[in-house]
Amino acid sequence: MHSRASWRARIGGAALVAFSALAASLVTTTVTTDADAFVVKTTSGGELVHWDTRTVDYAIDSSVNDATRGSVDATLRAMRDWSGEVGAPELRAHSGAEGDPTKPGYDSKNGIFFIRGGYKPAGRALAITILTYDNVSGRILDADIVFNGAYNFTIHKDAPVRDGRVSPATATDGVVHGERDAHVVSGTNEVTAYDLHHIVAHELGHSLGMNDEMERRDVLMYRYTPPNDPGVRIPTTDDIEGLAQLYSTEISAGGNGCGNATVAPKKPSRAATHGAMVAVFGLLVFLALRARNDRRARAGFVAAVAIGALALLPSVSTTRGTARAAESNLALGHAKARVTAATTTMEDGLLRTTYALATTTCRAMTCPDLGHGTVWGGVVGNVRQEVGGQHAPSVGEDVNVSFASLPNGLRPLSGPLAMRQHVEDAAVVVLTK
Numbered sequence: 286m287h288s289r290a291s292w293r294a295r296i297g298g299a300a301l302v303a304f305s306a307l308a309a310s311l312v313t314t315t316v317t318t319d320a321d322a323f324v325v326k327t328t329s330g331g332e333l334v335h336w337d338t339r340t341v342d343y344a345i346d347s348s349v350n351d352a353t354r355g356s357v358d359a360t361l362r363a364m365r366d367w368s369g370e371v372g373a374p375e376l377r378a379h380s381g382a383e384g385d386p387t388k389p390g391y392d393s394k395n396g397i398f399f400i401r402g403g404y405k406p407a408g409r410a411l412a413i414t415i416l417t418y419d420n421v422s423g424r425i426l427d428a429d430i431v432f433n434g435a436y437n438f439t440i441h442k443d444a445p446v447r448d449g450r451v452s453p454a455t456a457t458d459g460v461v462h463g464e465r466d467a468h469v470v471s472g473t474n475e476v477t478a479y480d481l482h483h484i485v486a487h488e489l490g491h492s493l494g495m496n497d498e499m500e501r502r503d504v505l506m507y508r509y510t511p512p513n514d515p516g517v518r519i520p521t522t523d524d525i526e527g528l529a530q531l532y533s534t535e536i537s538a539g540g541n542g543c544g545n546a547t548v549a550p551k552k553p554s555r556a557a558t559h560g561a562m563v564a565v566f567g568l569l570v571f572l573a574l575r576a577r578n579d580r581r582a583r584a585g586f587v588a589a590v591a592i593g594a595l596a597l598l599p600s601v602s603t604t605r606g607t608a609r610a611a612e613s614n615l616a617l618g619h620a621k622a623r624v625t626a627a628t629t630t631m632e633d634g635l636l637r638t639t640y641a642l643a644t645t646t647c648r649a650m651t652c653p654d655l656g657h658g659t660v661w662g663g664v665v666g667n668v669r670q671e672v673g674g675q676h677a678p679s680v681g682e683d684v685n686v687s688f689a690s691l692p693n694g695l696r697p698l699s700g701p702l703a704m705r706q707h708v709e710d711a712a713v714v715v716l717t718k
């Protein structure tokens with residue numbers, strides 16, 4: 286037989302276990318929201334994509350003057366803001382020199398261009414960086430930045446200019462499929478202009494080896510740019526931490542094997558959450574049984590209910606995580622597919638990859654068994670080229686795809702009632718690796 290005091294001690298012990306598990310799960314959840322956001326480029330083998338020189342020279346093409354008044358000054362300021370930070374090279378500019386590149390593309394000469402009327406490889410992006418690097422060592426061989434002249438650019442005053450309308454943010458670069466559409470100028474009364482200073486600073490980040498940040502809006506490398514707003518123009522602490530991953534010898538010397546600095550937001554620890562809930566539930570059942578004839582245990586029962594309610598908090602955040610996962614699942618496109626063939630050719634310093642793939646997992650109402658497509662960029666020998674950060678697939682790779690078009694008028698749809706009707710072949714767009 287146990288004495289009353291010993292039961293009390295046991296209840297206290299169980300409560301302590303429950304609280305500990307609960308605290309652990311709460312801590313796990315909190316830590317995940319503070320994760321770093323920056324993403325850096327890596328080679329297929331996981332090496333960091335970076336310059337191995339102390340200085341990097343860019344020719345500012347005379348066309349940049351046509352983008353908007355002050356565009357060259359803004360470009361120079363943006364270069365200074367990235368220069369020499371945490372071991373990164375100094376970015377230098379010149380213009381009108383003999384031998385300067387006359388167009389973007391791999392020629393071992395870095396250039397900044399404005400192409401009036403638009404630039405095909407830029408698609409609907411505001412601007413793109415064409416980055417060519419050694420796919421084995423990660424050494425950058427060439428970087429070109431192109432402003433898409435299909436848009437209006439300006440240098441906004443520091444205070445955001447808002448006219449009351451909610452304008453959708455536009456993906457700064459990359460060829461965007463199925464995402465928020467670019468807000469192209471139309472009509473005479475509408476003034477939509479994108480901040481050239483912000484855009485060039487963002488593209489220079491790409492030219493140093495940084496990738497887009499998808500979630501944090503307060504950093505320079507955030508994927509989207511709002512119109513009529515200067516946005517972020519100077520690398521933030523998070524951007525600089527990414528740069529340090531690429532260039533600070535202190536950090537990269539001890540670097541992780543995969544060389545990927547991405548600290549993606551982790552999912553809340555389900556084990557910890559479930560642990561807390563199980564512990565609380567056990568305590569609850571135990572106390573409910575005791576509560577029949579013990580007033581103190583009844584008080585304990587109420588306390589356990591309160592703990593149980595608290596334990597639901599991390600599970601709510603887990604639910605939010607699941608909703609986010611579902612969202613990003615949608616953003617992954619209609620299917621997962623394996624690349625069965627890929628051919629890359631170079632023309633005028635630009636790589637282009639044509640590929641074929643076979644659907645492995647369908648997330649839509651209809652999925653073609655086979656698909657094909659073409660993308661700028663790719664790999665030839667040891668040279669990899671990224672055009673606006675698009676992913677050029679290689680054979681054997683599993684990629685997420687979206688169907689640009691389907692035969693027989695079938696439209697890809699997602700939903701609980703989606704039926705899978707396989708069609709033979711369709712044009713696809715590779716979204717991500």
Ligand SMILES: [Zn+2]
Binds near residue numbers: 507508
């Ligand atoms: Zn970008």
